[in-house]
Amino acid sequence: MYKSFLLLLLVVCAATVQAQNPNPKFKQALADSLGADEYGMKMYSLVILKTGTNTTTDKAVLDSLFRGHMTNMGRMESMGKLIVAGPIGKNDKAYRGIFILNAKTPEEAKVLLDTDPAIKAKVLEADIFPWYGSAALPLYMKHNDEVKKKDF
Numbered sequence: 001m002y003k004s005f006l007l008l009l010l011v012v013c014a015a016t017v018q019a020q021n022p023n024p025k026f027k028q029a030l031a032d033s034l035g036a037d038e039y040g041m042k043m044y045s046l047v048i049l050k051t052g053t054n055t056t057t058d059k060a061v062l063d064s065l066f067r068g069h070m071t072n073m074g075r076m077e078s079m080g081k082l083i084v085a086g087p088i089g090k091n092d093k094a095y096r097g098i099f100i101l102n103a104k105t106p107e108e109a110k111v112l113l114d115t116d117p118a119i120k121a122k123v124l125e126a127d128i129f130p131w132y133g134s135a136a137l138p139l140y141m142k143h144n145d146e147v148k149k150k151d152f
Contacts, residue, residue, distance in 0.1 A: 068117030
């Protein structure tokens with residue numbers, strides 16, 4: 001019994017010491033610059049774009065709205081607010097695309113989305129969700145220009 005207790009105590013102590021050992025690759029300055037918490041994570045806003053209530057088929061209007069949509073995406077990216085973006089393939093939910101915004105709250109995300117012409121015109125609608133992910137995610141976009149040959 002005594003040996004079992006000592007073994008259990010040793011395992012608990014070892015686990016506690018292991019849990020307290022910091023990551024040897026940890027970089028405090030980088031974590032701070034990205035707003036990371038102690039787990040290397042932070043809050044974002046996940047946006048699911050879906051077909052809106054405006055069902056216009058006027059090609060000139062749609063072209064203008066989607067040019068504005070793409071311009072707005074570029075603006076949000078240059079501000080460090082658009083972290084991930086991309087279309088969603090055909091589906092039965094009318095989902096069109098996603099954004100991950102560097103916005104801690106849905107209210108902050110809505111302010112950014114309200115500047116999008118396609119959303120303003122209700123050609124697209126946005127569902128916004130709080131999302132907890134890696135604080136390093138913003139580093140993804142900085143390499144995007146290094147892997148794409150041309151713009152949409």
